[in-house]
Amino acid sequence: MFHISAKKNLLATALLLCLPLAAQAQDYPTRPITFVVPFGPGSATDQLARAIGQGVTEQSGQVVVIENKPGASAMIGASDVARAAPDGYRVLITTNTSQSANPHLYKKLSYDPIKDFEPVTLLGTGGQIMVVNPASPAKTVEDFIKLAKENPGKLTFGSGSSSSRIAGELFQQMAGVELLHVPYKSNPLVISDLLGGQIDMMMADMATGLPQAQSNKLRALGVTTSKPSPLAPTVPTISSAGVPGYEMGYWFGAYVPANTPAPVVSKLHDLLVGATTRAAATQFYTQTGTQPVTSSPAELADFQKAETEKWGIIIKKADIKPS
Template identity: 45%
Template sequence: MTAIHRLGHLFAGALAGLALAVAAAPAAAYPDKPVTLVVPFPAGSGTDAAGRLFATEIGKIIGQQLVVENRPGANATIAANYVARAQPDGYTLFVTTNTSHSAAPYLMKNVPYDPVKDFTPIARGGNLPFILVVNPSLPFKSVQDLVEYAKANPGKLSYASGNSTGIVAGATLAQRTGIEMLHVPYKGTPQALTDLIGGQVDLMFTDLTSGLPFVQSGKLRALAVSTAARSAVVPDIPSMQDAGVPDFDINSWNGFFGPAGMPAEVVEKLNAAINQVVNDPATKERLAQQGFDAFSGSQQEFAAFVQEQLALWGKLIKDAGIQPQ
């Protein structure tokens, strides 16, 4: 064997050894860098407030910072599409609601993603109870007062919305009670509330996190929660059933997703962290103070829930007579 041949064999052997060493080297433990948590609503919204608290606590558990990135607009579909197209490596996560995953596919003619196939469901976060609030200058103090006023003044009242729950709840109220109201959609809840307080619109269904401080300060009047039963977070506010609107039960859910195809071990780690957050009494209380009802469960339970809610919201939107835009 010539010297050149010997060198060639040595070089080939070195390369093979290097390849084996690389293959045997353990992959970096997840996460080894900060994680982006995408929020589909503006800063100051209920999902944003709860999402930031979750981000802080999850970060403590997994040992890396979760950086919140707001991508609002188009019924949460801008953010959802962004996450659906991201790498499924666990470094782009999505905290969202029924807006992107239950309602948008029925409210919009062209949604650029599949809410089931394009995502990895990770864990439920809880519920964001909604309340019906009105400008206190209006001459009604109950839902029945509102209905009587609206029937006596058809088309005079306007209702704002900052998300799908607000859209569907407002349309459902009008349909169930036989009243006419003008719908005024907003890009997000904070601006809708600003105009409601300013008198540009008359009423809206808003999440507790965003609306309750204005109710407590007297800038808005709460008439009911958007569910058939009262909320444990605000037990003094009547349910829609109490308020005389039977079979009205609309709730906003919150949950965590990633792009489709995430590694199972990453999903398990994140699911465990989220469950740890909602089961911590101090954190659960802090979320409750924001108007957020925190609870979670398994990844499989959340996956089944997402499909159930997609069917449920399709029926709600159809029954309310809302046409896709």
């Protein structure tokens, strides 16, 4: 058995070890925070990260640096944060692509979506818009389906995220058509090729696709949500325009490396949630039709688990084989 003096020494040592963590949480953040975005500049995630970053800066006085690390279906950016120091200064601003869909799309990931991260908070949910080049003969969803059935496997659809890809895959399955998938590093790159006529269709997030449709650079055929978007009330839902029951969406969330001290996660959580109500974020939500949704870390963990199961069912049903 320990002597009383030994117990006191152990207690004193434990308290000393806890002091740096307590001080770290109390002072956090004391230097710039980096938001790692696993998609390219101009993507919806990038736009949200910049808006949230501005809100965090307004509250904390610390600069937020946005670092885009696109590619490999968000794996490059996610892996970067998974390997970072667990101190709250490198934050992954991501989507269901890296955290829920990739485990079903790839045989081997360079990170573990659950074990390698501490969830912080949800940041929003949204829908997508089906867009084609204005030169396309398809003026409606039904037109596109008819065109695809007349040319099986010849029409292409591009995607720069799992959300975009699975929306296209689900469309194929439910509409009974065969399209050729063309992968990209990020959704803005897909938009560029769609504008140039290199591909035929895209399921774009509203932040990326809607401005192009509103300026008539692309033609909107339908939205993936169950109800029309208030931002594009004249664009029908895909479900009502030819594919009954079709519905798809995406979500944003913030994560830090596993073993980040709970007090730091809590402080970062409060900063991020506070940022969602600031002017820059409110403008993003309003202009993109994204719903501002936040959560506790535990709620995000539960939500991610449920979403991973849901995406797994969709991917399996679409007969997508892990690569």
